[in-house]
Amino acid sequence: MEEIIRPGYRRVTEVMNRYTDFSHIDPVVLARAADRGTRVHGFCSLIAKGVPLPFVDDDCAGYVESFERWFSNRVETVLENEKRFYCDKWMITGAVDLVVILKGESTPTIIDIKSPATESKSWALQTAAYQYLYNKYIGKAGCGPADRRLALMVRKNGSSAKIVEYNNPMHLEIYLGILRAEMFFS
Numbered sequence: 001m002e003e004i005i006r007p008g009y010r011r012v013t014e015v016m017n018r019y020t021d022f023s024h025i026d027p028v029v030l031a032r033a034a035d036r037g038t039r040v041h042g043f044c045s046l047i048a049k050g051v052p053l054p055f056v057d058d059d060c061a062g063y064v065e066s067f068e069r070w071f072s073n074r075v076e077t078v079l080e081n082e083k084r085f086y087c088d089k090w091m092i093t094g095a096v097d098l099v100v101i102l103k104g105e106s107t108p109t110i111i112d113i114k115s116p117a118t119e120s121k122s123w124a125l126q127t128a129a130y131q132y133l134y135n136k137y138i139g140k141a142g143c144g145p146a147d148r149r150l151a152l153m154v155r156k157n158g159s160s161a162k163i164v165e166y167n168n169p170m171h172l173e174i175y176l177g178i179l180r181a182e183m184f185f186s
Contacts, residue, residue: 005093009086012094012129015179016122036060037115040067040154041082041097044113047071048081048098063115065158077101079108079143085133090179096130099146108146110134114153119164123151125178128171 005011022030040063043056047068056064080099087093098111110131112123127149135145153162 003084003095006086009091009093010182012092012126012133012175013122015092015129015175015182016125019178020120020122033116036063040064040115041113043067044071044097044154045082048075048078062156062158063154066154066161067113067152069158070152070154070161070163074102075100076103076105080134085130085137087133087136090176092129092133092179094126094130094133096134099134107144107148108134108138110146110149112149112151114151115156116153117156119151119153123164124166124168124171125175127151127166129175132172132175 036057036059039057040060043053043060043064044067046053047064048071053064075098078098078100080096082095082097083099084093084095096110097113099108100111101107102109110127112127112130114123131146131149138145149166151164151166153164155161
């Protein structure tokens with residue numbers, strides 16, 4: 001079921017569309033990958049909620065196994081799971097995959113689950129925007145800010161997930177610069 005976004009808001013990822021070129025990928029292959037990614041996220045969300053999986057689609061099994069291993073070894077507490085946040089100032093919205101407390105840590109970490117085999121430069125900006133949205137929200141909720149943001153690259157073959165950590169504060173400034181330009185030209 002398609003999620004309805006509040007009128008006037010843009011998804012965090014929409015802002016970067018002109019900088020993420022998929023024209024070299026066959027549209028059928030791209031559509032299949034997007035569908036699989038959506039299903040992988042759904043299975044991972046259920047795992048994070050502690051819901052036993054009655055089945056896993058064959059084309060998602062490795063990714064889910066990769067996530068499940070990482071999750072059981074690294075996550076202490078799930079604070080948010082597939083939570084949509086809104087920013088009225090910038091009129092943006094983003095659904096954060098996970099906000100967790102990792103084992104041995106005490107502050108929230110933003111986790112963005114990724115199923116592509118190669119990293120995209122846009123992930124650094126996307127996670128910076130998610131961190132911004134979450135940290136604005138927690139001021140209302142009374143819990144601590146997320147000080148880390150990770151892309152969790154789950155693996156098709158079920159092997160250990162790769163963690164890509166982003167910590168450059170300029171990532172948010174770059175994202176907001178793109179957003180300002182988009183607002184100016186629209």
